[in-house]
Amino acid sequence: xxxxxxxxxxxxxxxxxxxxxxxxxxxxxxxxxxxxxxxxxxxxxxxxxxxxxxxxxxxxxxxxxxxxxxxxxxxxxxxxxxxxxxxxxxxxxxxxxxxxxxxxxxxxxxxxxxxxxxxxxxxxxxxxxxxxxxxxx
Amino acid sequence: xxxxxxxxxxxxxxxxxxxxxxxxxxxxxxxxxxxxxxxxxxxxxxxxxxxxxxxxxxxxxxxxxxxxxxxxxxxxxxxxxxxxxxxxxxxxxxxxxxxxxxxxxxxxxxxxxxxxxxxxxxxxxxxxxxxxxxxxxxxxxxxxxxxxxxxxxxxxxxxxxxxxxxxxxxxxxxxxxxxxxxxxxxxxxxxxxxxxxxxxxxxxxxxxxxxxxxxxxxxxxxxxxxxxxxxxxxxxxxxxxxxxxxxxxxxxxxxxxxxxxxxxxxxxxxxxxxxxxxxxxxxxxxxxxxxxxxxxxxxxxxxxxxxxxxxxxxxxxxxxxxxxxxxxxxxxxxxxxxxxxxxxxxxxxxxxxxxxxxxxxxxxxxxxxxxx
Numbered sequence: 001x002x003x004x005x006x007x008x009x010x011x012x013x014x015x016x017x018x019x020x021x022x023x024x025x026x027x028x029x030x031x032x033x034x035x036x037x038x039x040x041x042x043x044x045x046x047x048x049x050x051x052x053x054x055x056x057x058x059x060x061x062x063x064x065x066x067x068x069x070x071x072x073x074x075x076x077x078x079x080x081x082x083x084x085x086x087x088x089x090x091x092x093x094x095x096x097x098x099x100x101x102x103x104x105x106x107x108x109x110x111x112x113x114x115x116x117x118x119x120x121x122x123x124x125x126x127x128x129x130x131x132x133x134x135x136x137x
Numbered sequence: 138x139x140x141x142x143x144x145x146x147x148x149x150x151x152x153x154x155x156x157x158x159x160x161x162x163x164x165x166x167x168x169x170x171x172x173x174x175x176x177x178x179x180x181x182x183x184x185x186x187x188x189x190x191x192x193x194x195x196x197x198x199x200x201x202x203x204x205x206x207x208x209x210x211x212x213x214x215x216x217x218x219x220x221x222x223x224x225x226x227x228x229x230x231x232x233x234x235x236x237x238x239x240x241x242x243x244x245x246x247x248x249x250x251x252x253x254x255x256x257x258x259x260x261x262x263x264x265x266x267x268x269x270x271x272x273x274x275x276x277x278x279x280x281x282x283x284x285x286x287x288x289x290x291x292x293x294x295x296x297x298x299x300x301x302x303x304x305x306x307x308x309x310x311x312x313x314x315x316x317x318x319x320x321x322x323x324x325x326x327x328x329x330x331x332x333x334x335x336x337x338x339x340x341x342x343x344x345x346x347x348x349x350x351x352x353x354x355x356x357x358x359x360x361x362x363x364x365x366x367x368x369x370x371x372x373x374x375x376x377x378x379x380x381x382x383x384x385x386x387x388x389x390x391x392x393x394x395x396x397x398x399x400x401x402x403x404x405x406x407x408x409x410x411x412x413x414x415x416x417x418x419x420x421x422x423x424x425x426x427x428x429x430x431x432x433x434x435x436x437x438x439x440x441x442x443x444x445x446x447x448x449x450x451x452x453x454x455x456x457x458x459x460x461x462x463x464x465x466x467x468x469x470x471x472x473x474x475x476x477x478x479x480x481x482x483x484x485x486x487x488x489x490x491x492x493x494x495x496x497x498x499x500x501x502x503x504x505x506x507x508x509x
Contacts, residue, residue, distance in 0.1 A: 002396055004394075004395045004396040005382065005396040007396075008397055008399075009398065009399065037222055037223045038191065038219060038223070038224055038225065039224070039226055039227065039228050039383070039385055039397065040224055040227045040228065041192065041231065041400065042231070042326065043428065044230045045340075046233065046306075046406075046426070047306065047406065047425075048317070048318040048340065048424075050326075050340045050341055050344065051230060051324060051326040051341060052326045052340070052345050052348075053326055053328055053330075053348075054231070054345070054348050054402075054428060054430070055187070055190045055191065055192060055348055055430055056191050056219055056222075056224065056330075057191070057192035058192065058193035058195075059225060059397060061225060070389055072387065072388055074385065074395060074397050075397055076399075076400070077194075077195060077398065078193070078195050078196075090395075094389070094393070118237060118298060119298055121237075121239075122237070122294070122296055122297035123293070123294030123295060124285075124294055125238075125239055125254060125256055125297060126294040126295035126296070127294045128240075128255040128257075129252045129253065129255075130254070130255050132247060132253075134247065
């Protein structure tokens with residue numbers, strides 16, 4: 001799982017812990033505060049391969065500089081905190097900063113948690129699997 | 138235009154808005170929290186997001202509260218709000234094979250690879266009022282959640298994450314029953330939010346228009362075809378609901394995908410009556426595609442039906458006429474036009490009155506002249 005997926009899908013308190021670890025060890029500043037925006041969601045129709053726009057999605061984005069490295073955070077929804085943490089984490093992991101070895105295990109741990117959650121949900125959903133019998137006669 | 142500018146009335150309008158607030162609150166019930174709307178009115182939230190054209194459950198829930206539950210009005214708020222936001226970029230095309238499927242059914246085949254998964258659905262529920270909801274409280278909600286967690290579903294069920302949900306249409310293609318048109322992926326997509334739609338409309342514009350259409354509007358158009366104004370005879374090859382990862386290009390690092398979150402969509406593929414381009418050619422099933430934000434199956438199915446009907450080379454019914462369909466399914470445009478009739482039309486109506494009186498006088502005079 002890419003670290004940006006962990007930023008978008010992970011628990012906010014865990015992301016805060018990761019960001020705190022970074023901020024407590026290397027210089028960090030916010031270059032642009034979290035701000036709202038939107039992305040246009042592009043899709044390709046699988047039948048005729050026609051690319052088209054499905055609609056827009058609200059995002060919050062932020063930029064940070066960590067230890068001389070630029071980082072970008074962008075997440076779906078009105079999530080300023082998550083965008084800030086995302087920018088800080090991206091600055092470290094996207095640039096393979098010296099903090100990366102400390103941050104990677106924390107990201108991996110949260111990635112495991114997300115996958116466990118998804119597995120748990122999918123196991124519950126699987127219980128709605130149906131096999132209708134065709135009536136005879 | 139049929140109306141004239143008017144001025145004044147500010148105090149009355151302000152009083153009217155205060156009155157609306159008063160009527161909403163005078164029952165002194167507990168305020169509805171946005172989170173409650175997101176969680177407990179999720180299908181309405183999904184509908185408003187789709188019709189407003191902006192994926193944001195939070196803002197859709199707020200719009201629902203502000204509009205007192207009127208989906209047309211709520212979608213209008215969302216459409217207006219989106220016009221105040223900067224567009225950062227386009228996402229990469231959604232990777233549907235990465236979808237976390239929460240529901241997947243086929244009406245065409247009983248047995249499909251990966252199986253039929255009902256997920257959450259009210260399809261098999263009897264449409265009777267559930268009076269137990271009248272006194273649902275936090276303890277009852279807690280009880281339901283605890284019971285669900287305790288039944289061992291999470292441990293006992295099958296992990297679907299590794300299951301290959303092969304597309305039904307793909308199976309039909311392998312059996313040479315449908316033709317998938319290839320090689321258009323590099324074509325630029327039309328964007329109806331930037332350029333007005335022209336007719337005949339490019340398929341990308343048709344799909345985009347339908348994706349943000351009003352559910353009742355698009356259903357009515359599709360229903361006309363289902364009932365017999367047109368004859369495509371659709372069968373749902375597959376209907377899926379699930380969460381798809383959305384990624385954008387990283388602004389600093391080229392060729393790097395940046396995941397921004399997951400978007401829930403409902404996707405439908407229909408197979409319709411078979412045909413061939415020429416009499417001497419092999420016939421194939423024809424296809425239609427529908428997709429929309431959130432969980433909205435009626436809209437997604439209707440879109441797929443209309444995608445197919447509008448492929449007709451010659452429109453023989455309203456649902457096959459691109460302009461007829463696409464110009465009448467947008468909820469904001471249609472409800473806005475309908476609402477505009479409430480604006481003062483004093484001058485034009487005076488003109489109508491004057492014309493009618495003159496015509497009546499003329500008729501009277503003609504009648505009198507004939508009698509003489």
